Amino acid sequence: MSGALHDVILAVVGGAQAAVATALVLVLPGLLLFAGVAGRRGQRLEWIVSSLATSLAVTVLAGLVLNRLPDGLVPSAWWTALCTLCGLAAPVGLLPFREARTGPPPAPAAPGSRARLAVVALSIAIAAGAIWLARSGAEAHREYAYTNLWIVPEPGPGTATALVGIENKEQAEQVYALEIMANGALVGLVPDIRLGPGERVVRPIVAPRQLAGEDMIEARLFLAERPDLVYRRVWLRLAAARPSDVAARTVP
Amino acid sequence: MSASTVTARSSGLFRLFGLGASGPIDEADPAACHAPWYPVAALLAALGLLLAAFAANQSRQGGAGAFELFYGAVFLIVFPAALNLILPHTSRGDRIATLMALTLGLFGLRIVRAPLYFIDHDEYLHWDMAQNLMETGRLFIVNTLFPIGQNFPGLAILTAALGEMSGLSIHAAGLLILGAARVVFVGSLFLFAERLTRSARAGGLCCLFYMACSTFVFFDTHFAYQSIALPLMAFVLWLDVRIRDARPAEALLLLLVALATLMAISATHHMTSYATAAILVLVAVFEIRRGTPLRQFARSAILAYAAVTMPLLWSSSAPASNSSYLGPLLSNGLNDLLAILQFEMPRKLFTGQDGEVAPLWQRVVTLGSVALISAGLGIGFVKSLAWNGPPLPARGGLLDFLRYLLLQSRGRQFVISALAIGFPLSIVFRLTSTGWEIGNRITPFAYLGVGLVLANLTATTLQGRSRSPLRAAVLAAAAGMAIVGGIISGEGRLVLVPSRYLVSADAASVEPMxxxxxxxxxxxxxxxxxxxxxxxxxxxxxxxxHQQVSTTLHHGYDAGQLLTAPALGPTERDMLHRLELDYILADLRLTTGRSLVGTYFDGGLSDQMLSGPPSPRAFLKFNDEPGVHRVFDNGHAVIYDVRALR
Incomplete structure (x- = not known):
């Protein structure tokens, strides 16, 4: 119960943070700056456009300035910079700008009965549904069914020579067989590796002592249903094997 | 007012081009306007979006009729809104709300096409830039994929700001920014055209016809720098006309905002900053010509001066050279253009690089939309140049005609209408194999003029004051066809994600594996x-x-040769050494078909040497190379560790 409550609180806080950040980056600097120019005339489009465009422009300029500072463009610097910009813009927005003589007449009051608002709300809901439908369709795109096989030199000071990994992305459970070859001779066999969709296994392998120089250690993967066909193959040539730059990892 | 400049009727060339035939566009009397239709336009736009989502899923599953359904959905989004925008007795508020429903409906298409992550080539370039910025906290980080991109970090800055402050992904933050930019773009264009024509109706129609631009719906909503810069440009153009008539205190504030926006454009996109400068300079020149009061001229001149100097200053201090990027593009395009002038056709229309031909109905719609727009420009261009100008002179000879157009027409109206000349130019460039990129870059600016010309023509002549719904429906259908045709010519068959991987086809090659x-x-x-x-x-x-990839643009070596060469000779080994390569990824799917975009690598020597798909034997030659590890295999992509060779 407390875990669920914690998750809800985190989601609410995260949502609020996203909303405030979006307002600060996209809306508020311009909105406050133009409060005195456009907002008082009831010209909504003018105000919306000015608010968004000015906010976009000043955020870009703020980024250029932040890049000159020692900390660079980090979150705390962004919060400080954009809050400061809003603070500077607000007094300008309070200045009593007078209406210019020329230009188009103010827009008439926007028509908006409850029925119209309901239709607009329904439209927004349908549009959201369309995006959800597209997302679920894209996530369910099943063309790409495959298996990853890899071999990398053992990164840590362990006794293994290499790590061999298999990852099942076939969209269904698969049973594999793994052969380890040294200079073309079979030195190890794991016959029944059963992996569910998305599962992976990583196995350390140790090269026979007599291997050295240009000797090669190879991993061959077979599907259990096709034991006669090499499905994937990877190898290391021992003399040239160097640990990759990745830090030592825990083998699952 | 002299008697010679006042005429009741136009004559000579003035009459031929319809000048003086009608005055400013009549605005609808608010009392006589019909009830707002924007809720209906919004509802149908949403339903159109839903249909488009079905079509996108249908395409992913390989079902038939996905394209027909998709373009039907686009038409459903456009038609009702266009109808409301064309009719004369629609209120300004209704027009604006309808326009926003249309804008957001069309923007939704880019989301349902790629709802999970960005998929287009240029989007990846900017994604990489934003990611680098968020990781390092610094601008101007060398980007091997897109060296010139480091000069223009505007979009990356915005995305990093929103992403880091909100915790949203780059994709989500990018979509929010692009959505806001879209509202700015169409809103600014409406306000700008409304001020120019003194008509909300023409403002709305200008936006509607602008949407027929082949880059509007998709290319200019890509997560790429022009998608932010174009809206800011439209905003500056609106500010320019707004400042002209503003009181001093307000003008000062607007001028400062315009200068800040010009700076942001300079830091965001080269082409847009140059185009903005060109337009503002021409406007200032026309202000001198018309003997504009000093105060108003000074405002235009300050903006024009800033629009010219800011991109120059920005480019001179930028770490990478713009010419190395734009230079080859221009020279290749011009060479292809010369070939066309010699009656050679370097590119087959409606035929992909892989030889696949677009369906007949798509060819008809695309050509039809070009024909419609050309006809509209033919009839309305000269009229739009002189729209809302001073009274016509008594005579209509050629000299009077030219003098009137050049010396007496309204500056901004003339300059923006004249941009429509770029439309036929962009069409010619699109006929070329390499120059289509230039055509693509010209189009968004040319359509400012196209939109204005067609808006004036529709509001005064084609629909005029007529309240006939049938006439409006025909025009709305034509607008719908023009927009569908624009999408077809801009995106072709890549408008929807196909069910299967396509070879080197940008969005159709980006897939989960x-x-x-x-x-x-x-x-x-x-x-x-x-x-x-x-x-x-x-x-x-x-x-x-998060890897460092080798590109010809950055490193000066075409690493594609390492893959396509039949064997690793001294040249390839030297290249491996010079590029200090750690790994090579060989995607064997490239050997199964022709590239849809025409290149497998950088378009350099490795591509030019290929007459068909690359050889799988060449890709797999590393298998036999001493010291090379084969570290990864997924059935198609193989990764070789080549550190021992360098």
């Missing part, structure tokens, strides 16, 4: 390894794998 392989490199090889790979794989490696 390639992304997964790139992520694997980050997890198991570590970030910032030096990779050579093909055009698509290196995008994925840079963004999802």
């Amino acid at each position: 390639g992304i997964d392989a790139a992520r694997w490199t980050r997890e198991w090889l570590g970030p910032r390894q030096r990779f050579a790979a093909d055009r698509i794989a290196r995008l994925l490696l840079a963004v999802h794998g």
Whole structure:
């Protein structure tokens, strides 16, 4: 119960943070700056456009300035910079700008009965549904069914020579067989590796002592249903094997 | 007012081009306007979006009729809104709300097309930039994928700001920014055209016809720099006309905002900053010509001066050279253009690089939309140049006509209408194989003029004051056809994600298996390894794998030769050494078909040497190379560790 409550609180806080950040980056600097120019005339489009465009422009300029500072463009610097910009813009927005003589007449009051608002709300809901439908369709795109096989030199000071990994992305459970070859001779066999969709296994392998120089250690993967066909193959040539730059990892 | 300049009727060339035949566009009397239709337009736009989502899913599943359904959905989004915008007795508020419903409906298409992550080539370039910025906290980080991009970090700055402050992904933050930019673009264009024509109706129609631009719906909503710069440009154009008539205190504030926006454009996109400068300079020149009061001229002149100097200053202090990027593009395009003038056709229309021909109905709609727009420009161009100008002179000879157009027409109206000349130019460039990129870059600016000309023509002549719904429906259908035709000519068959991988086809080649392989490199090889790979794989490696990829643009070597060469000779070994490569990713799917975009790598020597798909034997030659490890295999992509060779 407390875990669920914690998750809800985190989601609410995260949502609020996203909303405030979006307002600060996209809306508020311009909105406050133009409060005195456009907002008082009831010209909504003018105000919306000015608010968004000015906010976009000043955020870009703020980024250029932040890049000159020692900390660079980090979150705390962004919060400080954009809050400061809003603070500077607000007094300008309070200045009593007078209406210019020329230009188009103010827009008439926007028509908006409850029925119209309901239709607009329904439209927004349908549009959201369309995006959800597209997302679920894209996530369910099943063309790409495959298996990853890899071999990398053992990164840590362990006794293994290499790590061999298999990852099942076939969209269904698969049973594999793994052969380890040294200079073309079979030195190890794991016959029944059963992996569910998305599962992976990583196995350390140790090269026979007599291997050295240009000797090669190879991993061959077979599907259990096709034991006669090499499905994937990877190898290391021992003399040239160097640990990759990745830090030592825990083998699952 | 002299008697010679006042005429009741036009004569000579003035009459031929319809000048003086009608005055400013009549605005609808608010009392006589019909009830707002925007809720209906919004509802149908949403339903159109839903249909488009069905079509996108249908395409992913390989079902028939996906394209027909998709373009039907686009028409459903456009038609009702266009009808409301064309009719004369629609209120300004209704027009604005309808326009926003249309704008957001069309923007939704880019989301349902790629709802999970960005998929287009240029989007990956900017994704990489934003990611680098968020990781390092610094601008101007060398970007091997897109060297010139470091000069223009505007979009990356915005995305980093929103992403880091909100915790949203780059994709989500990018979509929010692009959505806001879209509202700015169409809103600014409406306000700008409304001020120019003194008509909300013409303002709305200008936006409607602008949407027929082949880059509007998709290319200019890509997560790429022009998608932010164009809206800011439209905003500056609106500010320019707004400042002209503003009181001093307000003008000062607006001028400061315009200068800040010009600076932001300079830091965001080269072409847009140059186009903005050109337009503002021409406007200032026309202000001198018309003897504009000094105060108003000074405002235009300050903006024009800033629009010219800011991009120059920005470029001079930028770390990478713009000419190395734009130069080859221009020279290749001009060479192709010369070939066309010699009656050679370097590119087959409606035929992909892989030989596939577009369906007949798509060809008809595209050509039809070009014909409609051309006809509209033919009838309305000269009229729009002189729209809302001073009274016509008594005579209509050629000299009077030219004098009137050049010396007496309203400056901004003339300059923006004249941009429509770019439309036929862009069409000619699109006929070329390399110059289509220039055509693509000209189009968004040319359509400012196209939109204005067609808006004036529709509001005064084609629909005029007529309240006939049938007439309006015919025009709305034509607008719908023009917009559908624009999408077809801009995106072709890549408008929807296909069910199967296509070879080197940008959006149709970005798929989960390639992304997964790139992520694997980050997890198991570590970030910032030096990779050579093909055009698509290196995008994925840079963004999802955080790797350093080799490109001709940055390194000066075409690493594609390492893959296409039949054997590793001294040249290839020298290249491996000079590029200090750690790994090579060979995607064997490239050997199964022709590239849809025409290149597998950088378009350099490795591509030019290929007369068909590359050889799988060449890709797999590393299998037999002493010292080379084959560290990854997913059935299609193989990764070789070549550190021993360098």
